[in-house]
Amino acid sequence: MSLLEFARGPAIHASLIILVAGIFLRLLGVLVLTRGADLSRPRDAFGNFKGYRTVFSRAWPSSEFTTTTIYQTVMAYVFHISTLLVVVAIVPHIEFITSLTGLSWPGLPNFIGVALGTIALASLIALILRRLSNPAVYNSTLGDYVTWIIVALPLLTGLMAFAHVGLRYETMLALHILSAALLFAYMPFSKLMHAFWFIFSRAQSGLAYAHKGVRI
Amino acid sequence: MAYEATFGDVLRSQGVSRRAFLKFCSTTASLLALPAGTATAMAEALSETRRPSVIWLSFQECTGCTEALTRSHAPTIENLMFNFISLDYHHTLQAAAGEAAEHAREEAERENAGKYLVLVDGSVPMLEYCSTVAGISNKAMLEDACTNAAAVINIGTCSAYGGIPVAKPNPTQAVPVGHIIKDKPIVNVPGCPPMPLAITGVIAQYLTLGKLPELDHLGRPVAFFGENIHDRCYRRPFYDRGQFAETFDDEGARKGWCLYKLGCKAPVTYNACAHLKWNNGVSFPIQSGHGCLGCSEPGFWDMGGVYESVATGKFGDGTRLGAAALAGAALGAGAAVLARRKKAHVHEEDAG
Numbered sequence A: 001m002s003l004l005e006f007a008r009g010p011a012i013h014a015s016l017i018i019l020v021a022g023i024f025l026r027l028l029g030v031l032v033l034t035r036g037a038d039l040s041r042p043r044d045a046f047g048n049f050k051g052y053r054t055v056f057s058r059a060w061p062s063s064e065f066t067t068t069t070i071y072q073t074v075m076a077y078v079f080h081i082s083t084l085l086v087v088v089a090i091v092p093h094i095e096f097i098t099s100l101t102g103l104s105w106p107g108l109p110n111f112i113g114v115a116l117g118t119i120a121l122a123s124l125i126a127l128i129l130r131r132l133s134n135p136a137v138y139n140s141t142l143g144d145y146v147t148w149i150i151v152a153l154p155l156l157t158g159l160m161a162f163a164h165v166g167l168r169y170e171t172m173l174a175l176h177i178l179s180a181a182l183l184f185a186y187m188p189f190s191k192l193m194h195a196f197w198f199i200f201s202r203a204q205s206g207l208a209y210a211h212k213g214v215r216i
Numbered sequence B: 001m002a003y004e005a006t007f008g009d010v011l012r013s014q015g016v017s018r019r020a021f022l023k024f025c026s027t028t029a030s031l032l033a034l035p036a037g038t039a040t041a042m043a044e045a046l047s048e049t050r051r052p053s054v055i056w057l058s059f060q061e062c063t064g065c066t067e068a069l070t071r072s073h074a075p076t077i078e079n080l081m082f083n084f085i086s087l088d089y090h091h092t093l094q095a096a097a098g099e100a101a102e103h104a105r106e107e108a109e110r111e112n113a114g115k116y117l118v119l120v121d122g123s124v125p126m127l128e129y130c131s132t133v134a135g136i137s138n139k140a141m142l143e144d145a146c147t148n149a150a151a152v153i154n155i156g157t158c159s160a161y162g163g164i165p166v167a168k169p170n171p172t173q174a175v176p177v178g179h180i181i182k183d184k185p186i187v188n189v190p191g192c193p194p195m196p197l198a199i200t201g202v203i204a205q206y207l208t209l210g211k212l213p214e215l216d217h218l219g220r221p222v223a224f225f226g227e228n229i230h231d232r233c234y235r236r237p238f239y240d241r242g243q244f245a246e247t248f249d250d251e252g253a254r255k256g257w258c259l260y261k262l263g264c265k266a267p268v269t270y271n272a273c274a275h276l277k278w279n280n281g282v283s284f285p286i287q288s289g290h291g292c293l294g295c296s297e298p299g300f301w302d303m304g305g306v307y308e309s310v311a312t313g314k315f316g317d318g319t320r321l322g323a324a325a326l327a328g329a330a331l332g333a334g335a336a337v338l339a340r341r342k343k344a345h346v347h348e349e350d351a352g
């Protein structure tokens, strides 16, 4: 079995199984634990509504913090949007998703894919540089760096494979798929679960504050 | 002793001009990346060559490789050379039959011990009764023929990597030649069929320079298999622009757009099709509108459907993923319920 056969066969399959099982395990494992409703009378009758609104309103820092956080906010947006586009809008990825789900949609031209991947990687580097230069702010753990590497690898190998540079294409493609497999398997058990948690945690804070009448 | 014709005699008798022959030699020399000036030397040496002894063994194969070499319209130098070298023993082409044929092989092996080449097309079944010639199993014949051979050249993907006979479920337990012969230099010239020029190029180099070409990690001559077809494909600009044919008769197909979505395997295939082309440089599969099958790569028949793109995952359907979702959900909910109970229990104890 060649490396590519291993990567796009058992490796990616196993990682997807871990990803799906892991996401459900973590989601239910935490959501089933939630406390019952707060029985006290809410100070704000629109508490629930405001709670849900927080999911969106917290997508940008409050004006007081804009200046201090502008760098990482912008970089994080650039990173998340370009990564998302690369994941769902380049043709090889669409082909993979189609083979799994039967769904398909038009893709972006490859040169735009390369540009987006480069932007994603550059913004990820910009973010780690800030983390490294502000240890006191971030209080990083080893896990943060491991996560950064696991996220950066598929971008790097994907760009190299896509642009046909580095090792032979089939090897780069295999490494790319393997790095994605690593990301999939790691995702549910790491901070990357914020892809799901952000909705619940924002809503939860919004609800709690609104219930107590805090202006949000 | 009867006069043995040289290759030059053969060419002259077939009316091949010296000019055409020199052209063939310089193409071959430049493809093999041999230094300038080698072409003339190669032409001299080749035309002086007397028939080298070549034993051509055909095992589990479809004869397509032989066909590719011999059935071109005009008598090309490739097939003249092929006729010239393959007179001792070739299952399909030799005049002799039955025991006489087997004697010819044994005699050639004895007379040219240490000097002859063994060319093989077809894979070798480990269930030996699945393929025999004159009552001799393929494996036994291969081992016997290779004992005193100078080198082995695998013609086609079946002898090089197993090819179609090895495709799942491999009912004959077929293996490529390299699994059986370990102590001889082996050159793989894969393809289904291989490019005629690649076959003759390897042989011409061996006949004139007495050495085998530089090989890649899969035992293929770098000169012919060093380049990725996708890197050489004239449809590559459409790939880069994201213009793909979606079906074989849509507008994209008519405009000659990239065939990636229609299953073209060229991005993971190394062969000379895109620059040497087939039928004396007329065309090649992608040019005629069909994606590459990856025929010069190991395991090409099991690389997924012909029309499945390179990016497709190779693990069947998503059933297991659905099961994983259910299992994960059950496990997560179960763990949470247990944790709640435990917490309630602790509360009770605290209260009591």
Ligand code: SF4
Pocket (backbone or CB within 6 Å): B229, B230, B231, B233, B234, B235, B236, B237, B239, B257, B258, B259, B260, B264, B265, B266, B267, B286, B291, B292
């Ligand atoms: S047709 Fe095949 S080889 Fe040519 S550019 Fe498209 S994918 Fe590459």
Ligand code: SF4
Pocket (backbone or CB within 6 Å): B191, B192, B193, B229, B269, B270, B271, B273, B284, B285, B286, B291, B292, B293, B294, B295, B296
């Ligand atoms: S284009 Fe691909 S499948 Fe066709 S002959 Fe060349 S290597 Fe084989």
